[in-house]
Amino acid sequence: MNLNEALNLLKNEGYKFTDKRKDILEFFAEEDGYRTASDLWEILNKKYPGISYDTIYRNLHLFHDLHILESTELAGEKHFRFSCGHDHHHHHFICNNCGKTKSIETCPMDFIQPKFQGYMIESHKFEVYGLCPVCQ
Amino acid sequence: MNLNEALNLLKNEGYKFTDKRKDILEFFAEEDGYRTASDLWEILNKKYPGISYDTIYRNLHLFHDLHILESTELAGEKHFRFSCGHDHHHHHFICNNCGKTKSIETCPMDFIQPKFQGYMIESHKFEVYGLCPVCQ
DNA sequence: TTGTAAATAGGAATGCTTACGATTTACGAA
DNA sequence: TTCGTAAATCGTAAGCATTCCTATTTACAA
Structure with missing residues (x-):
């Protein structure tokens, strides 16, 4: 987009x-x-x-x-x-100071899906917070 | 606790x-x-x-x-x-209907930490939402 | 039993978000 | 180009979760 x-x-x-x-x-x-x-x-x-x-x-x-x-x-x-997720699913690192983001291509759902038999998964949220190189 | x-x-x-x-x-x-x-x-x-x-x-x-x-x-x-995280770090599945939770022992940070050289990571959030077996 | 700091009640204030009637505007049709 | 109309915006009020404030009450130590 x-x-x-x-x-x-x-x-x-x-x-x-x-x-x-x-x-x-x-x-x-x-x-x-x-x-x-x-x-x-x-x-x-x-x-x-x-x-x-x-x-x-x-x-x-x-x-x-x-x-x-x-x-x-x-x-x-x-x-x-x-929006930057139109073509592929991914998550974000978000800088607590400036709000800028960095993409995280690894999705944790790939690892844990099998552990949810019997559960209906509708969505998930994975975000990492901290300071980007500029804001440190 | x-x-x-x-x-x-x-x-x-x-x-x-x-x-x-x-x-x-x-x-x-x-x-x-x-x-x-x-x-x-x-x-x-x-x-x-x-x-x-x-x-x-x-x-x-x-x-x-x-x-x-x-x-x-x-x-x-x-x-x-x-609180249930005193002894070990973990995440939650949260039922969108009843609010009940199921622990997720896998932490995605274990997989992606190396990709954040130059970033100071302060915290992260990983939650899975959906319907538990009872609420479906 | 009493003194005192901590806890609570009651309600006002705050901050983000939504709602709504009145007015203005974009844009297709004449 | 003008006009008609639905959409967009304005100005402001209302809603909701949360915080703040003062007077009063309470837990508990001395």
């Missing part, structure tokens, strides 16, 4: 193209890490003073539903990042 | 012994899964009508700090369970 793919997906699904949606997608396309709704609001409010939180959250959910963004919960707050 | 160990730990650390603390610990000792603050409030309010949420949260945090309870975040809400 990149910026153009996301813009095309929006158009193909029949959603309207607005400056704010473009700027939201550009924001996430430029970031390589998890960001919160208020991170996004801080940036957009410079260009669109008084932008509604409704607009922020509505579009975050829309983009998430369209799989343009993926999300995770960190410290009780939802965080979003540009 | 069991109920008596928890009660002794409380006493040894100099905390006062109250009926509410006893009942909170008994609640978690009887449950074998993750429960929320309001789950707990629902139960305690029967015996102590009007019990303050302050009491609930203050004690949940106390017990968590004392490692009597462990916690995780599910669907935007903090969940707590009696």
Whole structure:
């Protein structure tokens, strides 16, 4: 997923193209890490003073539903990042300081699946937290 | 960790012994899964009508700090369970319906640690979600 | 039995998120 | 290009989990 793919997906699904949606997608396309709704609001409010939180959250959910963004919960707050898992399943290391991520290609489910006979597995979460080389 | 160990730990650390603390610990000792603050409030309010949420949260945090309870975040809400990780590190399968858990002894960090040269790993989260045999 | 710090009650405040009526806007059709 | 309409946004209120605060009560040691 990149910026153009996301813009095309929006158009193909029949959603309207607005400056704010473009700027939201550009924001996430430029970031390589998890960001919160208020991170996004801080940036957009410079260009669109008084932008509604409704607009922020509505579009975050829309983009998430369209799989343009993926999300995770960190410290009780939802965080979003540009989706990078369209072509292959993987997990993330997430820097506790800057929010930037590093892909982890190994999926622990490959090792433990056999141990869950009788259980219906619906999803899983594997994330590693710490400090990236830059933030140490 | 069991109920008596928890009660002794409380006493040894100099905390006062109250009926509410006893009942909170008994609640978690009887449950074998993750429960929320309001789950707990629902139960305690029967015996102590009007019990303050302050009491609930203050004690949940106390017990968590004392490692009597462990916690995780599910669907935007903090969940707590009696700690079972004192003697050995492990992860959990968590039933999406009843909250009950099953231990996972395999830790994915054993496989991926070498791939993080230059990164300072501080913590990790691995949880599997689905339906337990009873809830299917 | 009493003194005191700890614990609790009751309720207000906070922070993130969602909801909603009124207004504006994107965009296809005329 | 203009117009009509559904979609998008605004401004603000409400919801929910959680935290905070002060007055009151309680556990427990002296």
